Amino acid sequence: MPTPIQILLIGAGELGAAFLPHLSALPNTHVSVGVRTPAKYQDLAPSNVSLIAMDITSPSTQLSQTFVEYDIVISATGFGQSPGSVTKLAKEVFTAGHLRSLMPFFGEQAEVRNLLRAEAEKSNVKWTIVSTGIFMSFLFEQFWGIVDHKSNPVPVLCSSPDRVVVRALRDWEQKVSVTDVADIGKVLTRVVAGDVEADNRIVYAAGDTVSYRELSEIVECVAGKEVKRVEWTIPHLEAELAKNPDDLINKYRLVFARDGVWWDKKGTVNHQLSIHTMNVEMYARELFAAQK
Ligand SMILES: NC(=O)c1ccc[n+]([C@@H]2O[C@H](COP(=O)([O-])OP(=O)(O)OC[C@H]3O[C@@H](n4cnc5c(N)ncnc54)[C@H](OP(=O)(O)O)[C@@H]3O)[C@@H](O)[C@H]2O)c1
Structure with missing residues (x-):
């Protein structure tokens, strides 16, 4: 041995x-x-x-x-x-x-x-x-602010309709690559096993790559709730960071808005090795079903 x-x-x-x-x-x-x-x-x-x-x-x-x-x-x-x-x-x-x-x-x-x-x-x-792009769980975290289950964006006098706010980092055409941590584990282990050429290079994983418009449509479809769409433009994010320069979350939001953190799924290790991964719609279905 x-x-x-x-x-x-x-x-x-x-x-x-x-x-x-x-x-x-x-x-x-x-x-x-x-x-x-x-x-x-x-x-x-x-x-x-x-x-x-x-x-x-x-x-x-x-x-x-x-x-x-x-x-x-x-x-x-x-x-x-x-x-x-x-x-x-x-x-x-x-x-x-x-x-x-x-x-x-x-x-x-x-x-x-x-x-x-x-x-x-x-x-x-x-x-x-x-x-890896953003963790799937992170994309839906309240503190990340992109899928916001708690804000009630429109003051309503007599009733408070059930809404979700979806925010775009930069604009609705900007994209984001997203991978569930379990799938990152599968990809990383195949890299360690030597199943893919990965020495001295950057390799990519993505369970999904979606535009913020597509994300908002997925949330609308699976949550069965009204979606309020809000753009967090680069000037808005810069102004927020200027107010609180040590805010790590805002710094990361700006990276996702300015540079974009996304790549085509076809170029990923999971695609190359036909590793089954969670996509945004599958994750959102589980998340919103658990909340009902
Ligand atoms: N792509 C994304 O969306 C995303 C989101 C979140 C995080 N990340 C990245 O993913 C990585 C892991 O994040 P995570 O969410 O799994 O973190 P986490 O849940 O906070 O876990 C951090 C782990 O590291 C250990 N640790 C912390 N400080 C340490 C130190 N000084 N020395 C040794 N061990 C230490 C902690 O154990 P002890 O406390 O016992 O040391 C804990 O086990 C990080 O690189 C993070 O930046 C990426």
């Missing part, structure tokens, strides 16, 4: 937890999950997975020494890590060397991509950025 490939998965939140069933089922691999507080995750980890305590804000020398013990490092730490945390991680991986590093991002995140392209080969590190 060959020596098992050692995988370090950093983070076991919404994304990391969705990777575990797929990664831990790979033959001849052992998965360790690195989090700050392993005690929180005792029930989550399948029995063939180890939990280790680690903090990616620790000094770099310490982390590089940890990474040396692994063949593959996968980063799935939380939303809102300090700026530069992914760059720090990439540099520590270079110091450890002889590794494969996988990073799921919503988009391409130019600084990290350029660093990986410039430095990884010298350190004998192979890398893959898995661009």
Whole structure:
């Protein structure tokens, strides 16, 4: 029996937890999950997975020494890590060397991509950025503000009709790629298994790519509620950010509005490998059925 490939998965939140069933089922691999507080995750980890305590804000020398013990490092730490945390991680991986590093991002995140392209080969590190678009759950989260179940946009004197507000980032023709975390887990695991050419490149996943107009039509159709459509234009989003420059959510909204975070589904790993994925309509049907 060959020596098992050692995988370090950093983070076991919404994304990391969705990777575990797929990664831990790979033959001849052992998965360790690195989090700050392993005690929180005792029930989550399948029995063939180890939990280790680690903090990616620790000094770099310490982390590089940890990474040396692994063949593959996968980063799935939380939303809102300090700026530069992914760059720090990439540099520590270079110091450890002889590794494969996988990073799921919503988009391409130019600084990290350029660093990986410039430095990884010298350190004998192979890398893959898995661009996932927005998480399916995130697209429908109240705090993201795109599918807003709670606002009552029109003051109504005698009755309050049941409405959903759908907002477009930039305009109704802007598109967004969306992937459910379980499907990101399936795609990432096929990348780890070597089923697709992914060394030293960005690969794409998308359960769906929809315009905000299509999203509003899907919500209208499956929710059976009146949809109020509101455009969040780039000037509007810039003005909101100027009021609160540290608001991470507004910063991300501007990225989705300005640059667009979308790609054609035909160019994705899930399409290439015929992986069955959840689309926006399927997710919305489940979500709104659960709310009835
Ligand atoms: N595309 C999208 O729509 C979207 C949406 C949300 C997030 N994301 C990205 O997806 C990734 C994961 O997000 P998530 O929603 O799964 O995050 P999450 O649910 O907040 O989970 C974060 C995980 O990382 C661990 N963690 C946090 N800080 C850490 C540290 N300093 N050192 C080691 N482990 C740490 C946490 O465990 P402990 O607390 O025990 O350390 C937890 O297991 C992030 O890169 C995030 O930016 C993308």
